[in-house]
Amino acid sequence: MTPQDQALHDRVTASFAARFGHASHLVVRAPGRVNLIGEHTDYNDGFVLPCAIGPATMVAVSKRHDNNVEVVAADFGDARDQFNLELPLERNIEQPWADYVRGMMSGVQNAGYALSGANIAIAGNLPKGAGLSSSASLEVAVGKANLALADIDIDNTRLAQIAQRAECDFVGTKCGIMDQLISAQGKAGHALLIDCRSLGLTDVPVPDDVAIMIVHSGVTRGLV
Template sequence: MTDLAARLSAGFAAAFDGSPDGVVRAPGRVNIIGEHTDYNDGFVLPCAIPVETRIAWRARPDTTVRVVAIEFANEQDEFDVAQPIEHAPDGGWRDYVRAMIATLVKEGRTLRGADLAIVGDIPRGAGLSSSASLEVAVGHAMLAVLGETPDATKIAVQAQTAENDFVGMKCGVMDQLASAASVADAALLIDCRSLDTRAIPIPAGTAIVIIHSGVVRGLVEGHYNRRRAECEEAARILGVPKLRDATLDMIAAAGLTGDVLARARHVVTEDDRVIAAAEALASDDLRTMGRLMADSHASMRDDFQVTVPKVDELAATAHDLIATLCDGQGGARMTGGGFGGAVVALMPESGVEAVTAGIRERYRTPAGEAPEIMVARAVAGAGNVD
């Protein structure tokens, strides 16, 4: 993270002169299993990963917020927290910053002005939650200006509200809660109804490998919100608050058909897979974990229909290599909301070199290049940087 720290320090000084009062960080996340279950009040099993957003902050004596985004050619934004916060004329990253601050204000916080410099190394469009990381980091920074440390669950819910109501992306709470509350060296089993979390230790010697398909996602412009609406329609027909409350027997008895049937079947079976996966991971049973990951990917491909051919190809390639080179100890699946992005794989550390070499040999992105591959570990959630 030395490069992030150096770029952040230089970027802050160039934009605002002087030094910040403090620095906060919020990691990205990879979801090991449990896709499109969070907004159905179900279960998910993500972990935070070492790529992150950092914000250097300095309190101001007024109510003006000035922001510089170092990753976006030092683009800037400025607005007043004492006035109604509207969408930025140019949208983009500015709206995520404004969304989080507007949500804090709407919930009754009296905020102070601040100078904020933002830097990050989360690949955008890879399904690793760069937007949630930014929202959580902004919340930490604005509350740090007030001398406060946020409650992890509360800041995650506020970040979700920001994305739902201001940005217009009807996501669940998984990404934000994983960024805010994850535990080092563990996956985080999240009950998305109660928001209870339980750390599931990742067995020593197990590698988390993230492979970018090269297909960049765009969920707001894509079909994510439509999938959510289809899930809500299925729950309405079944007479349950959310699909978390449904069963396969209920689905069969209700006579659901077409897309609504398929969406409901994915969510119900995916919830079951998450619980089974948490048990398998806690028992160091990578063989069962691999089977569950393969079943999850097939369900997202066939029932939820959020994969794309290149992602299917990459997941199959990774899974086959793990089966051959790691004796089936592990597996692979698409991770994130879909329509592109990355594949996540679990495998013994001893197999990483051979498996990743095989992926680079066998898979090419749409641009004809070898894929970007990250070998990650599970890190702690958001907080201050010393």
């Protein structure tokens, strides 16, 4: 675990323990991404070449014995959200960050996977609005963590498709598949060539003597 990941792990587990009074059952990490080639082509049946990056989202979870879900967001002053998996889920107008959690868990259930109630803590070190896919990272981490709690193992491409649908249909951002797919399928030391017609994936090694540098312009952007 890198020092960056260790600091994030310590933060999310501390937030979880402070809220719920016990240690989490597991912690899941999903990375952000930068895209090397191919802009606005994933939702036009084109090719893209993203790679996963070090900054990520981590989700700490434990199983509940009811269908309630309680979420605490360490990045928003330990703001909380609560909902019940047996009731129709609606967007949280007052706390938009919660829609990514609600949408992902609703999407997993709509895809036919039975989830249990859960206690969830979330923390990330991806800057919001910087074009590094913090939302896709959150969706993938939430989905992976809650499927693991239910002892369900699904293909990572299927997980990415559910995450994309959650962002498109629940959150309301009509995005392509690239962000969720690289977060779910990225490998260390590689970029990922994605054929968005077929979702065919080809790992592309990054040479050892090449460093990919990301420079923040200071300009916030957002998909709507």
